[in-house]
Amino acid sequence: MLATILSAAAVYVVAEPVDLRKSIDGLALAVEGSLGHSPLSGAVFVFFNRGRDKVKLLWWDRHGFWLAYKRLENGRFRKPVQGTISRSDLLLLLEGVDLTVARFRAVRAGRVG
Secondary structure, three states, rough: OOHHHHHHEEEEEOOOOOOOOOOOOHHHHHHHHHHHOOOOOOOOOEOOOOOOEEEEEEEEOOOOOOEEEEOOOOOOOOOOOOEEEEOOOOOOOOOOOOOOOOOOOOOOOOOOO
């Protein structure tokens, strides 16, 4: 499953909350309605609930739809940004990393030798 996500054409985040009682057909209609994309495009579509403690991923591979669901026991997913994100950002987002904050450490280069 993870290999399928990493080979996806694109990753689209739907920022407005979605009723996660919807299954594949309901989420596919939401993709067409809110994003204007075809759910059969091979892209991964990411949906959050209102409390941002649950996420569903919907994508199409060669034979049918995949639907992945994750529920956090503690905490919330960071506020998503509507639009396209990279596959590596999707993995960070699912781990709870806030993508809006850049956290780089200063690297001190010293002379070798």
